[in-house]
Amino acid sequence: MATEINLDNIEDLAVGSAFLGTGGGGDPYLGSLLCREAIAKYGPVRLVSLDDLKDEDSVYVAAAIGAPTVMIEKLFSVEDQHHAVSLLERYLDRPATAITSAEIGGCNSMMPVAYAAMRGLPLVDGDGMGRAFPELQMTSMNVAGIACAPMTLADEHGNSLLIQANSGKKAELLARPVVAEMGASICMSCYPMTGAEARRGLVRDTISAAVAIGEAVRTRGDLSAIDRLVGALRQHAYYADAYRIFDGKITEIERTTQSGWVTGKCTIAAALGKREAQLTFKNENLVVYVDGVLRCVVPDLITVVDQETGQAIPTERLAYGQRVSVIGCSAPAPLKTPAALEVVGPACFGLSEAYTPIRALMEGKE
């Protein structure tokens, strides 16, 4: 299990968290460039287990917020991230002793590494989702009763904001129009926690899980990349119900960037025969049907990967003609309690499907 993030395993983290990001969180390649630069300059980042946090530690989230389509063109900097975190530190009058990720996925698992390197602080081995979600209230912290606010936003022009909202949903509603006005892709900090709260609120060991998954995909061997990926998922407590749901070619893609999100649909057709998969996303992939039959639905994970390399394709990079596999797997247990489904279940995304675990969908009906 990884105990630090360094130049040797940063690529594994990028590839693994791109998978766990279920299409969202921004392109991990861009984030990994930022990380490489920061680690080269400041040195490796120590991973700290939730068990090793002191109760009185001050854990700050480093994260990006916005539309991944915009992140392709508008790069982040650790300095902007520092504006967001330091505004919150000033307001709370409590300096950070550890940094954490709000979500495992693309930029949002990379930025905290780069920022922890810059600050010389440890990174918590955990995150607020064990995957990625598009809205601020959709976190395990919120499920555990830890407040999203005070939260801060900072753009690349030196503008910043502090939001004191009385719920995670209200923080989302207040932040989102500002994100759009600040250019649809900016840095933030939210869910400030003590060490004790982090232990109660975060999904544990997800950074090292992402490193292990990425390592499996990237290590050449007898098995195909996708088989190695599914194999690695099946070895992990959270993601063990893992399936190669569908193979095919993207034949249709609808994508809109608005209100700071990218939403859309994607059709994938089998190479032979008439079978077809239908995928719906809002920053992240939310639900997939094969020939009209439900195969996986949020909060279980759905990721589109390249058939050759096994690498995840974020929703903003899906394109006509790509040969892909749709991989689905179970979500971490803390996201599937009745209380969690109130916050991250299908209804929270406007979907009419009831949550059904992927194992039941794939094995019960096949």
Place this chain on the structure above:
Amino acid sequence: MATEINLDNIEDLAVGSAFLGTGGGGDPYLGSLLCREAIAKYGPVRLVSLDDLKDEDSVYVAAAIGAPTVMIEKLFSVEDQHHAVSLLERYLDRPATAITSAEIGGCNSMMPVAYAAMRGLPLVDGDGMGRAFPELQMTSMNVAGIACAPMTLADEHGNSLLIQANSGKKAELLARPVVAEMGASICMSCYPMTGAEARRGLVRDTISAAVAIGEAVRTRGDLSAIDRLVGALRQHAYYADAYRIFDGKITEIERTTQSGWVTGKCTIAAALGKREAQLTFKNENLVVYVDGVLRCVVPDLITVVDQETGQAIPTERLAYGQRVSVIGCSAPAPLKTPAALEVVGPACFGLSEAYTPIRALMEGKE
């Protein structure tokens, strides 16, 4: 000249500042109810002249922001105002020693009185416009190089925000969508100043001017209310070029509440003959034409008043059939410098007219 605001002159301040508000700032009647309650509970509010502020004083703005149409239904409270000011005090770590108005107009000249009463602090005899304007960057402080940010917003549900923007215009752009999300009518504080900055940035003596104007309108005598109003304006250094531009009946009114503003147009037809005035507003009245001839344009003041009572009618209360007079007068000198016209001139409202002083428009071409 008034030296305090008490139960005897609060109505004068309401009537006078409704006139100076040029149709914006919210209905002063609603604001005066809030003031009466606060003064009855906490006592009168001492007015402090800019000359009497100490350099090291901490002057905080108390203000409402939003669409006046919404303010009719959604009343303010001094507690919400306190959330906004105290968030800024906490951030700056500098307790308020005086309160000031951002603009003279309706709620925005009333709220600071009520809030100063609650805090037991003096109210500065001055404001940031000497009239009312619809956007945050449109102030004499901005013209004087004093920053709008950090600024704060607070709604009635306990949600609040702090904005650190690198310009007044950016503060406006970031605040406005949040105002809409918070219900289109909320409390704020902005342009925090030292006493020395207040002396340099504020338009002086405008609270006592509003009291004097209101007193003239409300004091019965031989002259009509409108003649008393115009007479009082002509006695004041700022507003001396004062004219009764047009008399008539409102025959058409177009009004839209969107993005946290109320914008529209109003047609006023003469009782006899075919003469017609055309008025355009964005929260405040901006420009008036009579039979196609320009008669007054922002930053000079244009206010629609009731023909009988001489009392100002805010833009959200303009209605078909009202018998009105359109009164215009000169703006305070600090708003008419070339630097000020860059911030509050006609082009800032998307108008194509060049600024021409009302005296030239009314006397040069009549």
